[in-house]
Amino acid sequence: MDEDDVSVLVASLLRGDRRALARLITLVENRPRLRDRIMSLIYPYTGNAYVIGITGSPGSGKSTLVDKLTGELRTRGKTVGIIAIDPTSPFTGGAILGDRIRMLSKSTDEGVFIRSMSTRGSLGGLSRAAYDAIALLDAFGKDFVIVETVGTGQAEVDIVDAAYTSIVVVTPDMGDEIQAIKAGILEIADIFVVNKADLENVEATVMALQMMLDLSDKGDWRPPIIKTVATKGVGIKELLDAIERHRAYICETDRIEKMHYKRSKVRILEIVRSKLMDKLIRELENSGELDRIVKCVVEKKMDPYSAADEILRKLDKK
């Protein structure tokens, strides 16, 4: 696989070949050098897909919601790309990616492309490859890209940098957990879904959310709270309508441009940071410099902060 093969694959993707799309996602996930080339070829064709993020506790019904939401989008004539992210086992690096089980009926729909990814090294966050996969689905021509992430820690917050509309799913059986919903989540939610509305305590859950929203200051968009029974498809139309309202809201002023500016900046800096770190670490390892400095710290000849400063001084010299 070299740069010429990559160009051929990209051309196939742009012609609508889903096998090329699948191969390219694999490459951006695994081959940093080819990834750079792929992304620069793809970039001019991106910017048309509307990206929706869905997060929430394990088992809250995210995948079932994605499945039903996709069905509703398809009825409205839209094509859909789905990225379902599950955590990588920190011990073995392996993962079981089980979100597709809830989306089986969509796997043979030509207007839908589903890809499962694991978080890999990104500490529970959105793996960097997920951003690239979104861009590939966008260039492939999907009208909507839906990203499902597990609601544990960093991923919830990360998803905001990828999605235009972020949905947080809660369930009535969360009980007191609702009260404990972290401020961070409250801030990222553009829409709240109370799923499993067929269970008890739905109204109490909605009330708890309302109260939290009353206390928070989210500007002039107050996140709506949508009740759903994902398994039965109840509330899905209302959810999609809420998404469309939010979309209209961010598009009506220059909000979306500001979002693009901020996100592009974050992404560029993220890439610079990781490339710089890779390069620096490689150089330090190869020259034996890192080993020398670590030993100094171990032998108490230097403290870790001074050690880091010494490394940074080398950067200055360049």
Place this chain on the structure above:
Amino acid sequence: MEEEKKIRVIIAKPGLDGHDRGAKIVARALRDAGMEVIYMGLRNTPEQIVETAIQEDVDVIGLSILSGAHMALVPRVLELLKENGVEDKIVLVGGIIPKVDEEKLKEMGVAEIFGPGTPTDKIVEFIRQRVGEIRKR
């Protein structure tokens, strides 16, 4: 420096038989061996399995079949793989398969068949070796 590409495997259960205990055990063993396992649950059609294999760009398709319908289901999967130009995937079958059928399935393109109670280490080893060979090419 290129990272090593993770081995990706689908575990699917075509056919109508009811439980997936065995499939789950294998899925966990493969995860514990560092692989990414796309778990498809029960009652998958050959069409769903092949389309999933394409979209997920997997190296291996593991089919767990207890229903005895293997001579209908497995050839259909192989046929669809060919039709879609993705016959490079390694197809493994787990379950109770009579010796005569075993030979036939292998002739058709199944890489290996694992009977009930096969130690999971053996499956892990087989996958690693086969994927290694293919990637070297």
